[in-house]
Amino acid sequence: MILDSHAHMDVVPSLGWYDTAEKLVLRMDEAGIAKAAISGYLNAPGPNPDSLKTIAQAVEKYPDRLIGYARMDPWFDDECIKTLEDAVANLGMRGVKLHPAHYTLYPFGALTVKLCRRAGELGLPVLFHSGDEMMCLPYQIDRLAEQCPETTIILGHIGGYFSGDAALRVGERRDNVWVDTSEMPFPQMVRQAVDRLGAEKVLFGTDAPCCDIHLEIMKVKLAGLTDEQEALVMYKNYAKMMNLPVEGQ
Amino acid sequence: MKTVDAHVYIGESLFDLGQTPEELLRLMDEAGVDQAVLIANKPKGYALWEANQAVAQAVNNYPDRFYGMVRIDPWQKEAALEDLKRFWEVHGLRGLLLHPWEELFQVSLALVDPLVEYAAMEGMPVMVEAGYPLVSHPLDIAELARRHPQATFIGTHGLQLDGAAFALTDAEIAMRECPNIVMETSGMYAPDVMENLVRDLGVERLVFGSHSPWLDLRLEAERARRLKLAPEEKEAVMGGNILKMLEERR
Numbered sequence: 001m002i003l004d005s006h007a008h009m010d011v012v013p014s015l016g017w018y019d020t021a022e023k024l025v026l027r028m029d030e031a032g033i034a035k036a037a038i039s040g041y042l043n044a045p046g047p048n049p050d051s052l053k054t055i056a057q058a059v060e061k062y063p064d065r066l067i068g069y070a071r072m073d074p075w076f077d078d079e080c081i082k083t084l085e086d087a088v089a090n091l092g093m094r095g096v097k098l099h100p101a102h103y104t105l106y107p108f109g110a111l112t113v114k115l116c117r118r119a120g121e122l123g124l125p126v127l128f129h130s131g132d133e134m135m136c137l138p139y140q141i142d143r144l145a146e147q148c149p150e151t152t153i154i155l156g157h158i159g160g161y162f163s164g165d166a167a168l169r170v171g172e173r174r175d176n177v178w179v180d181t182s183e184m185p186f187p188q189m190v191r192q193a194v195d196r197l198g199a200e201k202v203l204f205g206t207d208a209p210c211c212d213i214h215l216e217i218m219k220v221k222l223a224g225l226t227d228e229q230e231a232l233v234m235y236k237n238y239a240k241m242m243n244l245p246v247e248g249q
Numbered sequence: 250m251k252t253v254d255a256h257v258y259i260g261e262s263l264f265d266l267g268q269t270p271e272e273l274l275r276l277m278d279e280a281g282v283d284q285a286v287l288i289a290n291k292p293k294g295y296a297l298w299e300a301n302q303a304v305a306q307a308v309n310n311y312p313d314r315f316y317g318m319v320r321i322d323p324w325q326k327e328a329a330l331e332d333l334k335r336f337w338e339v340h341g342l343r344g345l346l347l348h349p350w351e352e353l354f355q356v357s358l359a360l361v362d363p364l365v366e367y368a369a370m371e372g373m374p375v376m377v378e379a380g381y382p383l384v385s386h387p388l389d390i391a392e393l394a395r396r397h398p399q400a401t402f403i404g405t406h407g408l409q410l411d412g413a414a415f416a417l418t419d420a421e422i423a424m425r426e427c428p429n430i431v432m433e434t435s436g437m438y439a440p441d442v443m444e445n446l447v448r449d450l451g452v453e454r455l456v457f458g459s460h461s462p463w464l465d466l467r468l469e470a471e472r473a474r475r476l477k478l479a480p481e482e483k484e485a486v487m488g489g490n491i492l493k494m495l496e497e498r499r
Binding site for chain 2: 016099101129131132133136157160161162183184185186187188207210211212214215218219222
């Protein structure tokens with residue numbers, strides 16, 4: 001069984017991205033992904049007032065396959081929090097996605113801390129784009145994680161191309177920080193993450209459909225994990241985090 | 250179909266990424282790669298000249314499996330040009346490798362011009378390690394390529410190393426603006442961009458490379474093989490294009 005903790009669907013012509021739910025589910029079928037967490041490419045509140053509805057409609061169409069995350073912009077403060085509460089109550093959102101380079105706020109600043117604390121109270125994990133861009137650096141997100149010990153924070157891409165060691169140091173020091181394997185190209189970084197954080201804190205993710213799911217799986221296979229470690233990474237950890245049923249249990 | 254990896258480092262490495270020719274050959278066999286273009290790692294003693302010689306030696310030892318490029322530090326100025334000439338004329342290395350991140354120069358600096366002019370004159374491709382913060386952004390490479398329309402550049406990593414995908418657009422702009430840039434596939438997470446490139450700008454604009462051992466040769470070979478291309482296009486991308494570039498000699 002494979003659960004993908006980091007995927008996307010959205011259609012944003014101005015960015016040139018046409019990633020429909022149908023396209024994602026087709027790729028999931030080809031690669032044997034049971035369920036995927038999806039977020040859009042634009043923040044809410046933001047330029048597309050229907051961005052969260054688009055995600056909710058995709059989840060409604062594929063309720064057994066997709067899990068909706070609200071991609072948000074903390075600049076909007078109380079309006080953002082209200083949008084999130086509404087998205088949980090009425091649109092079935094189960095997580096928050098933040099890409100601070102898209103809205104340019106320090107992740108450790110008061111607005112993001114407030115949003116992440118509320119997400120924690122609502123029982124939602126917060127998935128960050130982490131990487132080499134300003135506002136997305138692991139040590140910046142570290143200073144958020146410290147202020148939100150009750151919120152589950154996921155560092156997407158294990159810090160990207162150059163910030164992998166930093167992401168793992170943050171994961172080592174914070175009980176509330178996980179990492180996901182998506183997009184970055186290093187099997188050895190998956191291995192290091194498991195060795196340094198424990199396999200329980202490493203989540204499989206694909207960043208599909210931008211990334212090729214087949215290669216994302218192969219990357220984990222090349223990491224040389226034990227069967228039990230691989231099972232934790234590929235589905236058990238995420239199933240536990242999101243309280244999802246697991247095959248055969 | 251012959252599979253040729255256009256982008257592999259060998260030798261001891263300052264950055265603990267060493268690989269011997271024999272270790273590489275085992276990896277290539279495992280990944281179904283017939284031939285590879287070797288580049289010298291930056292060695293612990295910093296002497297690129299010695300490392301380039303080791304590349305020439307490996308090519309000599311395994312002429313059926315390896316080609317070589319010469320790695321030059323432009324900060325060496327006149328000595329850099331002399332090295333480039335010697336490794337091209339005497340040692341048979343067939344391309345110029347610029348590593349702006351490890352040799353620390355922005356690739357669009359005038360410092361690079363004499364090397365590129367020589368490479369263009371002789372018909373050597375110029376591979377640029379692309380996407381490193383501040384030194385080899387796609388538009389830095391475009392700037393260099395526009396200044397040297399007679400030279401052929403290979404931009405590694407799809408011209409970018411940007412997990413946030415902002416630089417994919419810049420890479421596409423650089424490829425459209427500069428017909429003398431060829432994209433290399435290693436670590437490039439967006440297959441659509443590479444497939445569109447082949448469709449829109451021509452199959453000769455894309456080559457397979459792995460950037461082993463920094464990246465995993467097995468994963469990178471699979472990345473290139475997975476591209477949705479026609480069989481003759483695949484043949485060109487997986488080896489035909491780079492062989493043509495290496496065999497060109499003016």
